[in-house]
Amino acid sequence: MGSYSSEDVVFLLRNVGHMSLELDNVKREQLIQSGVHYSEMLPIEYQPSDAYMSLFNQTLDRYAERIAVAVGVVAEQIVAxxxxxxxxxxxxxxxxxPIGILIKRYLKMRYNKSVPHYSISILRGRGIDEVAVRYIFAKHPSAQVQFVDGWTGKGAIASELIQACDAFNAKHSQQLSAILAVLADPGHCAAIYGTRADFLIPSACLNSTVSGLVSRTMLNLQFMDKDDFHGAKYYQELEGVDVSNFYIDHITSYFEQVEQQVKEQLLQCTDHTVTWFGKEKVQIIQEEFAIKNINLVKPGVGETTRVLLRRVPWKILINPQHIDELEHILLLAQERNVPIEEYPNMSYACCGLIKET
Incomplete structure (x- = not known):
């Protein structure tokens, strides 16, 4: 599955391309807020506008070196x-x-070691794909499994990972560590991070077209076997606009020139304490805007982007200190007629608020 080389990653996902599970954002939002689990359906994958793709390319050029440094910092912490x-x-x-691929590429460049890399599903409220984890241990009995994600928001997935690892470890002799590695950890939910600043990781700007043309993962037992991998689709029809490998190659090209910056940044990443700081800030926003469900508050650049791409936004909060770094947020909000509100009293650059149905 996927448009990446199998040298870069192996997806442990069942291809559910024959199933029609996509719903428009409004219908999907109504079902999610009525109690249907988000993983039982998929959002429709839209082809980005020319203006938005132009902005993606500008953003990639602007942040590629910073991403390369963050990848190196995370990779070195993992090795240590x-x-x-x-x-x-x-x-x-x-x-x-894409972050796991970049770390794998960095380790090959830095240590001339090609480490195995898999991509598996984790779903809020449903845990990690244990079938996939057992597959990894069957292939690599002594595996030191290191979980990798792109960024943190308020820590929902980091918290889910802890619970999932505890559940797995209680049943199996082979053990998992819930220490999560991410590029950006503004929520202070990960012990391994490239930075705790809330900055844009360009792969957050797009959906499948920067993620190997793979959909978000899903688990719908009406159509799937509980003993199979979690599911995902491969969007072959989007191959003409796929930038997944271009993105990887562009950032990889910076690795050799950022060696000194990686060393300097590592000296600043000495605090590995997980404090869930971001969740406290989200609770303040939840109370101030009288939002019943905390899951409707999505803090950080990455999560706000997701809200605009595949949820039904109510409004977007912008920290004016970061306005110059949020061009893609402003463009998406304009395209979708979503109101923007300045909100300086938060540690994040921005925050997406989902409309209550």
């Missing part, structure tokens, strides 16, 4: 913690997948 001999990178599909 787990070593290389039994390391198995395991990305959380789908936002984690």
């Amino acid at each position: 913690l787990r070593g290389l001999d039994n390391l198995v990178l395991t990305s959380l599909a789908r936002a984690g997948t």
Whole structure:
């Protein structure tokens, strides 16, 4: 599955391309807020506008070096913690997948070591794909599994990972560590991070077209076997606009020139304490805007982008200090007629608020 080379990643996902599970954002939002689990359906994948793709390319050029540094910082922390001999990178599909590939590429460049890399599903409220985890341990009995994601928001997936690892470890002799590695950790939910600043990771700007043409993952037992991998679609019809490998190659080209910056940044990443700081800030926003369900508050650049791309936004909060870094947020909000409100009293650059149905 996917448009990436199998040298870069192996997706442990069942291809559900024959199923019609996509719903428009409004219908999907109504079902989610009425109690249907978000993983039982898929959002429609839209082809981005020319203006938005132009902005993506500008953003990539602007942030490529910063991303390369963050990748190196994360990779070096992983090596220090787990070593290389039994390391198995395991990305959380789908936002984690390009990040896992970049870490794998960095390790090959820096240590001339090609480590295994898989991409598996984790779903809020349903845990990790244990079938996929068992597959990894069957292939690599001594695996030091390192979970990788793109960024943190308020920590829902980081919290889900802790619960999932505890549940798995209680049943199996092979053990998982819930220490999560991400590029950006503004929520202070990950012990391994490239930065705790809330900055744009360009792969957050797009959906499948920067993630190997793979949909978000899903689990619908009406159509699927509980003993199979979680599912996803491959969007072959979008191959003409796929920038997944272009994105990887562009950032990889910076690795050799950022060696000194990686060393300097590592000296600043000494605090590995997970405080869930971001969740406290989200609770303040939830109370101030009288939002009943905290899951309707999506803090950070990455999560706000997702709200605009595949949910039904109510409004977008912008921290005016970061306005110059949020061009794509402003463009998406304009295209979708979503109101913008300045809100300086938050640690995030922006925050997406989902409309209550």
